[in-house]
Amino acid sequence: MLIIHHWDTDGITSAALVAKALGLEEFENLSPPIGEFRFDERIRNAIEKADKIYVLDLNLPNEVEGISKETIFIDHHIQPKIRNPKVKQINPALNVGYAPSASFVVSQYFGIWNEWTALGALGDIGKKALEIPKVRELLTINTEEALRLVQLIDSNYVVMDREDVEKAVKVLLTHNLRELLEYEPWVKKAEAIEKTINDAIGSLELRNGFAFITFESSFNVISKVARKAVWELGYNGAVVVNRDFHGKAQIYFRISPELADKIDMGKIISLLKEKGFNVGGKREVLGCICEKSGVDEVLEIINAHLR
Incomplete structure (x- = not known):
């Protein structure tokens, strides 16, 4: 099983939701090179070895169109319909619908809802997500903590650490949210980012x-x-x-x-x-x-x- 996902909070939470929904203990998850919307050689080699593929929160219809394996493509961005019969495209935008995040589409598709769903929406649309009743219903931590957690998860891609972006999926699967708020590798990254921003200002x-x-x-x-x-x-x-x-x-x-x-x-x-x-x-x-x-x-x- 191969999961290819975006490098931000929405992509990471979407990948964790898929792994949990399918009860996966063994899987590989990869992100494209940070900032580059393309499949590189590393991802293409993994696709060749995979039996089944999930592509999440990546508006890369041209790349997905060329996959010759059974693929579930879950997204919420506006994009053309995939013609490849091996690809199942799950996207409310195809029917003029809307979802605040890919995590919401994953949750709707699998019928699994938890705080990761809400964090994905917060990561994509910020505080506006709190106007969505489902987001408020799912969160058991307060608003400040939820926004902080998004900042911590995103710290991996902000410092351009692709390996830690990919590790973040299993970190989510093995820690509760309270533990993640104190997760030292992410906290250190967030502190370094904040210092860089303040120094620039x-x-x-x-x-x-x-x-x-x-x-x-x-x-x-x-x-x-x-x-x-x-x-x-x-x-x-x-x-x-x-x-x-x-x-x-x-x-x-x-x-x-x-x-x-x-x-x-x-x-x-x-x-x-x-x-x-x-x-x-x-x-x-x-x-x-x-x-x-x-x-x-x-x-x-x-x-x-x-x-």
Whole structure:
């Protein structure tokens, strides 16, 4: 049995729910390379050896379409219908439905509901999940503890530790939630992440209500730094640069909701794409990963638009 899952809390809890629902004692679970939506050689080799495969919380229909083994594909993202007859696709979005997380779809499919279901939803949509009665019903720990637990589980992918992401499934299966809140490997990671975020905020330069932040870290915290500057500290926007992220540079630009009608994020994204940059985003955010030598050009385009 092979379980392939996303690297975040929703993917990890979904994998644990499948293992529990099927009563699995022996199984292999793998995550794609963190931040890369693809099956690498390691996953492809595991697929070749597996008898049955579950793919959870990974919006990779093209990859799943090519699997030649019996596969259950459980997800909640908008995606095309799989034509491969060996794949059973379980996704409410195919019928214009909705689920807050893959963990909810897994629970509905197997009829197994527990706190992992709720944690998956909290991981995907944050505090909004608490507006869902089923989430509140399932949680036996308080809101602060539940959000902390999501932070602890996510710490594995934030520090880019793929091996510990995969180990996290069996950690969930063998510890209760109270134990997990004190689980030392995750706590240490979370502390290191928090220090990195605070150190980055410490380099903040303020210009006309906008925070400009530059730092270097192997941790994938750039979006968290920007959210803290805008959501917690109340700046109009944040331009954040990680100048050395595993040999590349990351740039993240977030604006407050009040400025979404005044700053055309779509136009900035289009301009950067025209220049050949790997960039994406939506109404209030822009994310870009590029060669270190390209940082100044990206910043100039953002700054020119702000001016």
